[in-house]
Each structure stands twice: as structure tokens, then as C-alpha cells.
Amino acid sequence: MTQLLEAFQIALNMIISGDPVVFSIAFRTLMISLTATLVSAFIFIPVACLIHFNQFRGKKFLVSIIQTLFSVPTVLVGMLVFLFISRAGPLGNLGMLFTPGAIVLGEVLLIAPIITGLTISALSGMGREIPDTALSLGAGQLQMVLKVLSESRYMVLTAVLMGFGRAVSEIGVAIIVGGNISGYTRTLTTAIALGVGQGEIAASIALGIILLSLAMIVSLTVSTLQHSVKR
Amino acid sequence: MILELENISQAKNGHQILSDVNLSVSRGAFFVLMGPTGCGKTSLLRIAGLLDKPSSGRVMCFDRLIPLRGKERLQARRRMVTLLQRPVLFRGSVFSNVEWGLRIRGIPLNEINTKVLRVLELVDLEGYGDRDSGTLSGGELQRVALARALVIEPSVLILDEPTTSLDPNLRFDLLRRLRDLHSKTGITFIMATHDFTDALSIGTTGAVMRNGRIEQTGTIDEIFYSPKTPFMASFVGMRNVFPAEFREDGAVAGGHLVRHTSDKRGHGFLAIPPEAIVVSRKTTVTSERNHFIGTIESVERTGSIFSISVSCGNLIMISSITRSALTELDLTEGQEVCISFKASAVHVF
Structure with a gap:
């Protein structure tokens, strides 16, 4: 117990003193997760709109598949991305394996179902009234979609934050396609896994505290947004 | 348009x-x-x-x-x-x-x-x-x-x-x-x-x-x-709507001959507005009116007026009267009354 408390104290000192290794890992993790979240939102919010505002055969089935993929194992996504970008894979010539770009690609795919599915839920929550009101006031199809997105913005932002939360805390993709290369592809989760394995408990706790803080910030923001929706 | x-x-x-x-x-x-x-x-x-x-x-x-x-x-x-x-x-x-x-x-x-x-x-x-x-x-x-x-x-x-x-x-x-x-x-x-x-x-x-x-x-x-x-008659609030056969001498509805002003012949419907039906204790015969003897089935208050349902053989006619008319005539259920209405009040379709 004493050893654990000592490690916790060292971890806090590392954070307070701004330990360059700890903070470079935290900064890299943030950059990778933010990039993945923004790219995924940029692609999959429009995809969610396309699915929601169009009627086609198998729509319900597609939505339930998307919802099932919310909890797809991160190692499975990591493995699939690995197969695609490894030298023998179809995208092997891009030379992406063991780069931050590979982690971004994997995380984009990992959080795509969350952003798509929760955005569809957010749009569905608007019912028929908002799109009908927009159309009846003379909106074109795109103006109507943008209005519905704007009206459901807090819920859509929640979807994006949930995606970010999943990206920042995942390990499967980062370790399989990132390779946990020090100073290059090492993220908070892979560094913690490695640190615990090598007995560097204090550094791992410091990284863990930062990861937990990020998760808490996301969670608090989500609940604040949800509260403002219910106003 | x-x-x-x-x-x-x-x-x-x-x-x-x-x-x-x-x-x-x-x-x-x-x-x-x-x-x-x-x-x-x-x-x-x-x-x-x-x-x-x-x-x-x-x-x-x-x-x-x-x-x-x-x-x-x-x-x-x-x-x-x-x-x-x-x-x-x-x-x-x-x-x-x-x-x-x-x-x-x-x-x-x-x-x-x-x-x-x-x-x-x-x-x-x-x-x-x-x-x-x-x-x-x-x-x-x-x-x-x-x-x-x-x-x-x-x-x-x-x-x-x-x-x-x-x-x-x-x-x-x-x-x-x-x-x-x-x-x-x-x-x-x-x-x-x-x-x-x-x-x-x-x-x-x-x-x-x-x-x-x-x-x-x-x-x-x-x-x-x-x-x-x-349906239209009922939707616009008309009551006393009956199927009828329209002949030269009038329309036959529920076995009664109803005089009207239309020249319609064959099958159709007639409607008599409740407010056009007069209820009295005595039969007062005039050439322009339809008269039926019937028995009061119910007296119901609908807002500020009263609806009197009078059973005349196969027809149940509803008449609307004011509270003062109801009191004056002293109408109660089971009483025999005469109902009358003008031929011009009968709507034919």
C-alpha cells in the first residue's frame, strides 16, 4: 500500500512538474484522437444524414448493424486495419503501418459506428415536425438537413464526444497498427500497458490520471450538453 | 384556380x-x-x-x-x-x-x-x-x-x-x-x-x-x-334524417306521408331540422303543415335548449324547444303529443 501511495505521489509530481515524456505522450494521444474524431465526424455525420433522410430497403437492418458495431473489439479493428496496411495488404504500398496515421485510420473506423449511430438517433429525436416545418417554410433538401442538424446539435456533439472518448481510451488499434514506438506512436494506453509490464508504476499512474481526466472532461461535457437539451 | x-x-x-x-x-x-x-x-x-x-x-x-x-x-x-x-x-x-x-x-x-x-x-x-x-x-x-x-x-x-x-x-x-x-x-x-x-x-x-x-x-x-x-346531413348537425320514397303526393318515410316542396321522385333522404318541429298537446291542423301523433320518449337538456324525442310509429323525431316552452307545455316522458312542421322545412336529398 505504501509503495502504491509513493508511486501515486511521484505520479502527481510528474504531472505538476510537467514531465516532458509524460506530456509528449499525452499530447500525441490527444492529437491522434482529435484528428480521428474530426475525420470520422466529417465523414460519418453526412453518412448518418444520408441514412436518416432516405428511405430504402434494409434501412432498419443497417441501423441495427451500426448499433451492434458500437462495441466492436478494438483489437479486431486493429487487426483488420493491420491486414489492409501491412506490406502484403491492399494498401501496403502507402507505408502507413506503425505510423500515427495508421492509428488515426484505425480509430476513424473504430468510432465510425458510434458517430453514425448516435447521429441517426439524434436526428430521429427531432421527429417529423422539425423537417416538416423547415420544408413548409420553403427550405430545399440541403437547407432542411442543415436545419435539423442545427436543431439537434447538442445531441450530435454528444455523439462526437462519445466517439472521442472511445478513441482516446482504446488500446487495440494503437498497439497493433501503431507499434507503440517511443516518441512516435506511443499513446497513453500503450504507454500504460508497457509501463505496468516493465514495473514503471509511477509513470503509468501519472499517464492513467491524465487519461482518466480526459475521460472525465468528456463525460462532464456530455452530461452538460444533455442537460441543456432537456431545458 | x-x-x-x-x-x-x-x-x-x-x-x-x-x-x-x-x-x-x-x-x-x-x-x-x-x-x-x-x-x-x-x-x-x-x-x-x-x-x-x-x-x-x-x-x-x-x-x-x-x-x-x-x-x-x-x-x-x-x-x-x-x-x-x-x-x-x-x-x-x-x-x-x-x-x-x-x-x-x-x-x-x-x-x-x-x-x-x-x-x-x-x-x-x-x-x-x-x-x-x-x-x-x-x-x-x-x-x-x-x-x-x-x-x-x-x-x-x-x-x-x-x-x-x-x-x-x-x-x-x-x-x-x-x-x-x-x-x-x-x-x-x-x-x-x-x-x-x-x-x-x-x-x-x-x-x-x-x-x-x-x-x-x-x-x-x-x-x-x-x-x-x-353523412353530410349528420356532419353539419342535421338531425331527423330518414330514408324515404318520393312520390307525387309526398315522401313516405317510416310509413308516414311527409309533405315537402321538392319535386324529387324515387328513393332518397329527407331531413327535418329539430328547431322546425313544433310540439303541442293538441292537434292543430293546417294545410301547410305535416302532423304526427306520437309519444315523448325522452327529454334531454343540450346546452340552453331541450331535445324532445317523440316516437311516431317507426320514426323518432327530435324537436328542440326552450326551457320556457317546456315548462309552459308541461311536457314529460310517456305523454302523447302532436308534432308538426312546415312542408318547406323538409330538406330533401
Whole structure:
């Protein structure tokens, strides 16, 4: 117990003193997760709109598949991305394996179902009234979609934050396609896994505290947004 | 005609909602679409407002055939506004709600400002521009929705049961407001309602729907005073509607010969307004009246007047009388009475 408390104290000192290794890992993790979240939102919010505002055969089935993929194992996504970008894979010539770009690609795919599915839920929550009101006031199809997105913005932002939360805390993709290369592809989760394995408990706790803080910030923001929706 | 619907049918999930509907609305009319709840009024209004597409049939707006998609449809839709049954406001201020229709049309900002302030004044909401839309009462919300529609200066304003969720005072206020707007603006109004008294108070022309079909269309007077079917007679509040065989000497209904002024022959229906039926204790024979002896079955109070049901053989006639007449005649259940009515009071269809 004493050893654990000592490690916790060292971890806090590392954070307070701004330990360059700890903070470079935290900064890299943030950059990778933010990039993945923004790219995924940029692609999959429009995809969610396309699915929601169009009627086609198998729509319900597609939505339930998307919802099932919310909890797809991160190692499975990591493995699939690995197969695609490894030298023998179809995208092997891009030379992406063991780069931050590979982690971004994997995380984009990992959080795509969350952003798509929760955005569809957010749009569905608007019912028929908002799109009908927009159309009846003379909106074109795109103006109507943008209005519905704007009206459901807090819920859509929640979807994006949930995606970010999943990206920042995942390990499967980062370790399989990132390779946990020090100073290059090492993220908070892979560094913690490695640190615990090598007995560097204090550094791992410091990284863990930062990861937990990020998760808490996301969670608090989500609940604040949800509260403002219910106003 | 500003709007013409030709042979409109619509089916959803295997259910036929509208069947071969033909309807036309003239420019500047206050057209009232009536019918019981669930008869297809909303579906028809959504097609008329170009929000939905019919399964078959043609929609003509502003003397042009409207295609099912494309720019021409959007342009036509931009000349009309549909106010939904339960209007919703967007997040944000009253001003941002009212200006939205103008913004998406690319109207310059200074013009938007002037138009929004003017329309807020028109619906008695001066000074409400900065109010959060989430803090409005039901009546205020309805007026903001109306302002949001009017600011666009549409040629056609479609209202789907606007008085449904309002209490009697707000309902009366909205109807008065709509009547004023119609006379001031010259906009063609198309309003759906299940309450025919709304139609009587503001409509100029209208139609009555039943089970996805148009039952009768015409001026409000034609609809209310010359119903063409038993359903119509019942819908406009006529009672004492009986099937009859029309002969040269009169109509035979329930074994009784009823004199009337129509030259109709063959099978049909006759209706006698309850207020035209006189109840008396003695038989007073005159040449112009129909007379039947019957027994009072019930005396019921309906508002400020009383409904007396009199059984005359196979017919049960309902007469409306005032409290003072009821007291004066001392009418009670089981009593034998004479009922009489003029031949001219009998409506034949």
C-alpha cells in the first residue's frame, strides 16, 4: 500500500512538474484522437444524414448493424486495419503501418459506428415536425438537413464526444497498427500497458490520471450538453 | 384556380388513405377542409402543401402542373406555407424563428429586420423578438408560428387544425385573427378542421371528407344548407334524417306521408331540422303543415335548449324547444303529443 501511495505521489509530481515524456505522450494521444474524431465526424455525420433522410430497403437492418458495431473489439479493428496496411495488404504500398496515421485510420473506423449511430438517433429525436416545418417554410433538401442538424446539435456533439472518448481510451488499434514506438506512436494506453509490464508504476499512474481526466472532461461535457437539451 | 388536385390517391403501408380526390381552391378564398378525425385531411393538406407526394394523381399550383421533384416543385412550395397541427419553434429567439424563412431565400439583412418587426406587430407580438422560443405560452407559440409563415408573404397559407390544442378563448382569438388576416392580406387560406363551427365562422368555400374521399364540396352555405348525403346531413348537425320514397303526393318515410316542396321522385333522404318541429298537446291542423301523433320518449337538456324525442310509429323525431316552452307545455316522458312542421322545412336529398 505504501509503495502504491509513493508511486501515486511521484505520479502527481510528474504531472505538476510537467514531465516532458509524460506530456509528449499525452499530447500525441490527444492529437491522434482529435484528428480521428474530426475525420470520422466529417465523414460519418453526412453518412448518418444520408441514412436518416432516405428511405430504402434494409434501412432498419443497417441501423441495427451500426448499433451492434458500437462495441466492436478494438483489437479486431486493429487487426483488420493491420491486414489492409501491412506490406502484403491492399494498401501496403502507402507505408502507413506503425505510423500515427495508421492509428488515426484505425480509430476513424473504430468510432465510425458510434458517430453514425448516435447521429441517426439524434436526428430521429427531432421527429417529423422539425423537417416538416423547415420544408413548409420553403427550405430545399440541403437547407432542411442543415436545419435539423442545427436543431439537434447538442445531441450530435454528444455523439462526437462519445466517439472521442472511445478513441482516446482504446488500446487495440494503437498497439497493433501503431507499434507503440517511443516518441512516435506511443499513446497513453500503450504507454500504460508497457509501463505496468516493465514495473514503471509511477509513470503509468501519472499517464492513467491524465487519461482518466480526459475521460472525465468528456463525460462532464456530455452530461452538460444533455442537460441543456432537456431545458 | 390557385390550387387544383386531380384524382389524388395515397396509400401507406397497405392502407388506402386518400382515394381519387378532386379538389380546387380559387384565388383569395378561405377554403375549409372539414371531416371527422382520421378521414385524411392532414394527408391531403400535406400533398397540397407539396410536403408529400401522392401515390397517383396530379397537383396543379398557380396554374402549373407540379412535378414530383426538382426546382419547379421547390419554387411552388416557396409560394405557400403549411402550418402544422402542432407547430414547433426552432431553438433560439422569436426573431431568429421568424426570420428563418427569409434567410433561406437570401433576403438582405436590413429588409429581413423590417419585415420581421412588421409581422410581429401584425400578430401583436411587438417586443417579443428577443424572447427565447422555449419560454412562450401556447397562444404566443401559435402566433409566432403564424408570424413565421406570414413574413414570407405566401400566396397560399395552409393551416392544419390550428385551433385543436387551444382553449376556447385562444381559439376564438385565433379565428378572429385569421379572418382579419384573410381580409387584410388577400392570401388564399386553406384550413383543415373537424369542427364545422370553425368553418361557419370564417370559411367562404370548403369541402367535407370522409374515409379518404371528398363527400361534398362547394360554398359554405351549400355545404351547410344543402347537404347531399345522410353523412353530410349528420356532419353539419342535421338531425331527423330518414330514408324515404318520393312520390307525387309526398315522401313516405317510416310509413308516414311527409309533405315537402321538392319535386324529387324515387328513393332518397329527407331531413327535418329539430328547431322546425313544433310540439303541442293538441292537434292543430293546417294545410301547410305535416302532423304526427306520437309519444315523448325522452327529454334531454343540450346546452340552453331541450331535445324532445317523440316516437311516431317507426320514426323518432327530435324537436328542440326552450326551457320556457317546456315548462309552459308541461311536457314529460310517456305523454302523447302532436308534432308538426312546415312542408318547406323538409330538406330533401
